[in-house]
Amino acid sequence: MSLEEDIPVTLTEDEDYSAAIRNGRSLIGRLLNPECQNMARMLRTMPKIWKIYERVRGIALSKESFQFIFDLETDIQTVMKYGFWTFDDWGMVMDRWMEFPPTDFLQKASVWIRLHKLPVNYLTLKTIRAVSNPIGHVKDIEFDPTKPHLQEYVRVRVIMDLQQPVRDSKLLNLPNGGSTTVDVEYERVRKKCFHCFRLSHEKQRCPLVKAQKNVGASATEKGKAIAISPVIHRQHNHDLVGSLMPLMAPSVPPGFAPKSIVAPEVFEQMQLYMNCTDPEERRIREFKMKMALQDLSMNSGAQSSYLRLEDSPMISGVQNKNVGRVFDFRTAEAVQENPQTEGAFLNIPTLPERDGDNRVLMSNTTPTGESLQKELTVAKRSRQTEMVEMPFRMIEGSGEYLPPKPGALFSIGHDEHSASGKSDRSKSSKRKGASWKRFKQAPKGVLSAAGIEPPGVTQDEGDSNVKRKAGDDRMASSKMLKQTEGLMVHQKPSTPQ
Structure with a gap:
């Protein structure tokens, strides 16, 4: 008995088989780091972030690819306007559905970058384009030499290859023989590998780091390493x-x-x-x-236009258009890599030992006894607070605002304050009124039976008339305050007759 070949399934050109009409209002996307991103939670959360809720539905196509089907064309344009989106601190790329996509489909994304420390003697459009071109195809430049520029950086929108390193600086050689470094920031881009600077994995899973560790490993272990794409330099070619x-x-x-x-x-x-x-x-x-x-x-712009078929960038004097925030997780990466002690991991300071003369010894030990118990209690409370704030981070957390993690730093690119200048304190923190109340005075007979002397009356019979009169005046003043219903009454002292 021989194994027969499987017969394939053939689809006809019937319209019931085709989903082209439905896919015409959809976006196809890909998670850049699916090992650290939850697909199901992302499909539920992104409509809430976009605030379109019932007008979009997500479909998981594979472990890393997905599809969002929209009811309105305007919602698609709103989502695509911001370009790069992130979820769980890692990026994802989306583009309009194509029936026959090109070979580099979902391999590039539109990202706004910021160029800092451009040399003042070469602050021109041609210099800005020359610095930005190695990062990606330049689409927009927010710099007009004829208008005021109020930011300390220049924003440029580029079409960036997501398989290439995302570097934080660019070395610029000057015509006079010197050189300078231009700092580069990427809006809405969060985590990346801090070894190869790619957006597809963490440093602990970087193939280059694993290759260095497996120098003396067997051929079987080396074969398990993940291959990464070679670096493509988009430099101006002089030859x-x-x-x-x-x-x-x-x-x-x-x-x-x-x-x-x-x-x-x-x-x-x-x-x-x-x-x-x-x-x-x-x-x-x-x-x-x-x-x-x-x-x-001799012309870098001509190389981009005629050889690579790239459009010329749009020059705009409008600043901070569709601005996004800049994140920096380098400090958080260093904290995760070097947890020296358990106390340091829990954010518990180590206390130095002291001798009998209260002198500090040259050794570091973790606190013990009651001190350690108190620090663990504080760490537990901070962890509970972080768990309470976690849903808000998830809902707010794609491409816009994310509260910083312990040890993480990020610089805010644009923040809109209230025009009224009111404080953001909650209502519970406002000052409350007094909690005491004025009770009615009990009858005099009841107080006497209980052995309690009423106010304004003493046992001194010699001064009984004077003190009783003072008590009556005090009671009259209290009645007058009740009748004024909260108004303050100032009484002049009586003149002697």
């Missing part, structure tokens, strides 16, 4: 002739175009132009090709 002309030789097969320099379709047309059997005609075409590449080598 296009030496980079492209050898690839257009007749002996080189097609399909070997460097994507960082030239688009595949452009390189294919260049190869067709150079494909000539007549030696004299080929020599003339080679000369023309070299002259064109030499002109492009």
Whole structure:
């Protein structure tokens, strides 16, 4: 008995099989770090963050890919307007559904970056584009030389390759031989690997870190390592002739175009132009090709437009458009990597030992006895407070505001304060009125029977009339206060007759 081949299922062109109409109002997305992101919780939480609730539904397509189907086109535009979104501190990329997506689908995302410390002698649009171009395709620049610029940074929107490192600085070589460092911040981008600077894993799971640890490991263990994509440098090429002309030789097969320099379709047309059997005609075409590449080598904007087919950026004088916040988890990463003691992990300070003369000894030990019990109680209470605040972090926590974790720092890019200037304190913290009340005075006979002397009356019979009169005046004053119903009455002292 032989094993027969399985018969495939064939779908017809019936409209009932096709979901193209429904997918026309949908977004396809991918989690960048699915090991640290919960797919089901993300599909439930994101509609709450977008505040569209019943007008969208999420579908899990695989462990890392998903789909959101919208009822209104305006909701899709609102979500796509902010570009990059995050969940559980890690990013996710979304784009409009395509029936036949390209090979780099969901591999790039629109991100706003901030350039700090640009040299004042070269603060021009061409310099800003040259610094931003290695990060990604420049789409918008918020800098107009003819208008005031009120921020200490320049915002640039780039289409960034998510498989490439996300670096925090860029070295800039100046024409006079010096160099300077331009700091780069990424809005709405949270966690990343602080070893290879990629957005797809933590440092503990970085393939490069594991490769260093498995230097002497067996071939089986090395095969388990996760491969990462090579770094593609989007630098301005000053020698296009030496980079492209050898690839257009007749002996080189097609399909070997460097994507960082030239688009595949452009390189294919260049190869067709150079494909000539007549030696004299080929020599003339080679000369023309070299002259064109030499002109492009001196113009970075022309390389972006003509070779990579990228649109020119939009220049805008409007600042902080769709601004997002900048997060910094480098301090939190350092705390997680170096927990020296259990007390340090619990945020419990270690106490130095002292001798009989109350002198500090040169040793660090964790506190014991009642001191340790008190510190553990404080740590437990802070942990309970953090658990209470956890749902709010989840609901608020995608791409916008997230309260900082212990040890984490982030700089706020834009914060809208109340125009009225009112304080944000809760109503419970307001000052309350007095809690005492004035009770009616008991009858005199009851007080006498109980052995309690009424106010204003003493046992001294010699001064009984004077003291009784003082008590009557006090009771009259209290009655007058009740009749005024909260109004303050100032009485002038009686004049002597």
